[in-house]
Amino acid sequence: MLEVPGLPDSEGEDKLLRRYLLRDLSDAEMADVEGRYLVDDVLFEALEIAEEQLIDSYLAGELSARENQQFERLFRSPARLARIEFARILLGQAGSPGLYRNIPIRSEDVYVIDGSETGSLFDQEEVIEERALHAGAQPGAILRRWQRTSPFVKFLLAIAVLLLLLGALLMAIRAT
Amino acid sequence: MGLTQEALDKLLAKLDQDRDVAGQKYELIRCRLVKFFEVRGCLFAEDLADEAINRTARRILEGAAVPDVLPYSIGVARLVFKESKDKFERRVFRPEDWPAMAIPTPDRDHKFECFETCLELLTPEDREMIITYYRGERGTKIRNRKQLADRTGLGENALRIRTHRIRVRLAQCVESCLNQVNYTH
Numbered sequence: 001m002l003e004v005p006g007l008p009d010s011e012g013e014d015k016l017l018r019r020y021l022l023r024d025l026s027d028a029e030m031a032d033v034e035g036r037y038l039v040d041d042v043l044f045e046a047l048e049i050a051e052e053q054l055i056d057s058y059l060a061g062e063l064s065a066r067e068n069q070q071f072e073r074l075f076r077s078p079a080r081l082a083r084i085e086f087a088r089i090l091l092g093q094a095g096s097p098g099l100y101r102n103i104p105i106r107s108e109d110v111y112v113i114d115g116s117e118t119g120s121l122f123d124q125e126e127v128i129e130e131r132a133l134h135a136g137a138q139p140g141a142i143l144r145r146w147q148r149t150s151p152f153v154k155f156l157l158a159i160a161v162l163l164l165l166l167g168a169l170l171m172a173i174r175a176t
Numbered sequence: 177m178g179l180t181q182e183a184l185d186k187l188l189a190k191l192d193q194d195r196d197v198a199g200q201k202y203e204l205i206r207c208r209l210v211k212f213f214e215v216r217g218c219l220f221a222e223d224l225a226d227e228a229i230n231r232t233a234r235r236i237l238e239g240a241a242v243p244d245v246l247p248y249s250i251g252v253a254r255l256v257f258k259e260s261k262d263k264f265e266r267r268v269f270r271p272e273d274w275p276a277m278a279i280p281t282p283d284r285d286h287k288f289e290c291f292e293t294c295l296e297l298l299t300p301e302d303r304e305m306i307i308t309y310y311r312g313e314r315g316t317k318i319r320n321r322k323q324l325a326d327r328t329g330l331g332e333n334a335l336r337i338r339t340h341r342i343r344v345r346l347a348q349c350v351e352s353c354l355n356q357v358n359y360t361h
Contacts, residue, residue, distance in 0.1 A: 023216070038250055045337065045340070049336055049337070073217060074214075074217040077220070077221050078275055079221065086277050089287055093292070095311040
């Protein structure tokens with residue numbers, strides 16, 4: 001197995017970085033982490049990886065209620081929202097379609113463009129997608145929605161269709 | 177206050193004699209400072225990072241003893257952060273503040289199209305690695321990663337770094353693709 005020298009791999013260090021990213025450390029501890037992680041190239045990459053993992057955990061609904069609240073308070077800059085959106089697409093397209101639908105709605109994340117409130121980023125995208133589906137004008141969007149539907153839901157839908165067909169067949173047999 | 181050419185030149189000379197190398201070091205410092213402000217939940221982390229660099233450059237121009245620019249600029253960043261709540265955080269977002277990926281658009285399919293296009297641009301090995309690494313949920317994902325580590329002969333950390341670097345390249349490609357799409361529409 002190849003390992004990377006210098007990169008912290010202890011569970012304790014992972015937890016420390018997670019707490020740092022959620023600002024769950026004292027000022028002295030924050031300064032200590034920054035004194036090591038912001039000035040060292042290898043450790044800085046570890047910090048970036050820890051942030052990706054935190055975003056992925058958020059999207060997977062794996063954070064505690066407190067962590068979730070803290071995440072939503074801190075991850076609201078445009079660059080960080082872009083990273084969240086990218087992660088959402090990556091995880092969804094990589095075959096974790098359930099994640100795409102299970103994102104906690106960020107009620108606080110109201111942002112402003114040109115002075116007008118537009119609602120939460122995620123709320124608005126959901127609404128846009130719903131409207132497109134109801135308008136029936138975007139077969140591509142429907143196909144993508146189907147691709148992102150969880151296998152369990154697809155299975156239930158298949159069972160429902162089979163039962164309907166079976167019912168129709170029985171009715172046809174009785175009629176003859 | 178902005179940065180004068182003289183202060184910028186002094187800063188770059190301090191970072192490295194070679195102007196190109198100095199430019200790379202400048203970007204590296206800026207990236208670290210952006211992270212510093214992002215971790216504190218600042219909405220305009222990039223602007224605050226620029227402010228911290230500008231102040232550092234002015235100190236250098238004024239003749240302050242700055243043995244190592246990065247740790248010094250982090251110290252300056254702490255001061256900027258203390259002032260930031262009143263001065264910088266009351267701004268209104270402008271569309272140009274947003275990366276294309278973060279902008280909600282009715283034509284969301286562009287994001288998926290760009291993602292798929294950029295995925296195709298990866299080497300088959302990288303494509304398989306990133307898809308396998310993120311495939312599945314919880315237990316399945318852990319098993320996939322273990323199998324991937326065994327197959328590639330990479331340790332857990334090395335695998336994390338490899339996929340992180342692929343993810344960064346993919347994200348940059350998607351952002352660039354979205355900018356082109358937005359530009360042409």
